[in-house]
Amino acid sequence: MTRPVAHPVLAEIERRRAGGPRDPDIRLALVIEGGGMRGVVCGGMVAGLEALGLTEVFDEVIGSSAGAIAGAYFVAGQAAFGTRIFYEEINNRRFIWKPRLFMRRPVVSVDFLLDDVCRDAKRLDWRAVLAARSRLVCVAANLDRECAAALTGFADDKALFAAMKASARIPAVAGPPVVIDGERHVDAGVFENIPLATADSRGATHVVALLTRPEDTPAPELERIERLLIVPWLDRQKPGLGAGYRLSPARYAGELARARGVAPCPDGAAVLAIAPTAARPEISNIEVDARILQQGALDGYTAVLDAFGRPAPTTPPAALRLDRLG
Secondary structure (H helix, E strand, O other): OOOOOOOHHHHHHHHHHOOOOOOOOOOEEEEEOOOHHHHHHHHHHHHHHHHOOOOOOOOEEEEEOHHHHHHHHHHOOOHHHHHOHHHHOOOOOOOEOHHHHHHOOOOEOHHHHHHHHHHHHOOOOHHHHHHOOOEEEEEEEEOOOOEEEEEOOOOOHHHHHHHHHHHHOOOOOOOOOEEEOOEEEEEHHHOOOOOHHHHHHOOOOEEEEEOOOOOOOOOOOOOHHHHHHHHHHHHHHOOOHHHHHOOHHHHHHHHHHHHOOOOOOOOOOEEEEEOOOOOOOOOOOOOOOHHHHHHHHHHHHHHHHHHOOOOOOOOOOHHHOOOOOO
16 A cells, blocks of 8 residues: 555655754664575565665664665665575575484575675675665574673674574574674564564654565464474573473563554654555565565565655566566
8 A cells, every 4th residue: 555655654765865964862773683595575576675675774773684684785785685595595405404403404594695695695795784874783692691682783794694693593493692792692572573662762753664575464373393493492592482482472572562653662753664564474584486586586676666666666676586487
């Protein structure tokens, strides 16, 4: 459904795009949800924002898990390029392979994604990230402090890549915690799937929230692998963390409610949520079918254009190279 420009977030974006001076009392944040391979949807969304010329309008780009990586490519001006990672580079056994669980090796290889793909096959311009007008914030779960951690202000590429690894390091199935400043970090989803609370704590007054599940989709219950592997793994890291994670569906439901405007944000920030329409299927977090992933990217791209009152593309965007849909 097309939203009117009268929405305060859209109005602020249009004012900035027109070259107007930035009001120091307004902080505009882009919040990006992750979701494993479902992150291809947020990839399509940031590609849509890039196509609309909105790469530099945000004060901060705050991402969790796959959303942090999509955010990095977005602020670097490589959003569409980065989105292709999902259906050109990691929909294979090098990234996801369940039998590795029985070999006591990571089922999901975040190291392959960050060290091989993002540094080589789909090289992230990390210098552009560090120099970007929009500050990148990678949200991770700090196991020692038992809270979401906003990792930002990167001194170099090592710090940036460590933050992205931490944000996407799914507990129990993607390798050991990432140690940053002497503290252990794992995937943001332990404490925050949609980083609205982080945006709020950093002073955001206006927020665009990119959601990877279709509109009106309820928060899911814990999956079997979460109950059997992630919960006990978290308790081994620190007693009580697993019990807290069992409550994460209710916490995620609250995040969805705030993003969708059903519940208010604590400090009253204006939030514009963008998600695929309810008619679109939800992408699995372990999806590897290139055609399904490409459709997910197109769904995200189309959702952004719709939110800004632009018509859906009549042909797949060339920058996304959606050859399976051509």
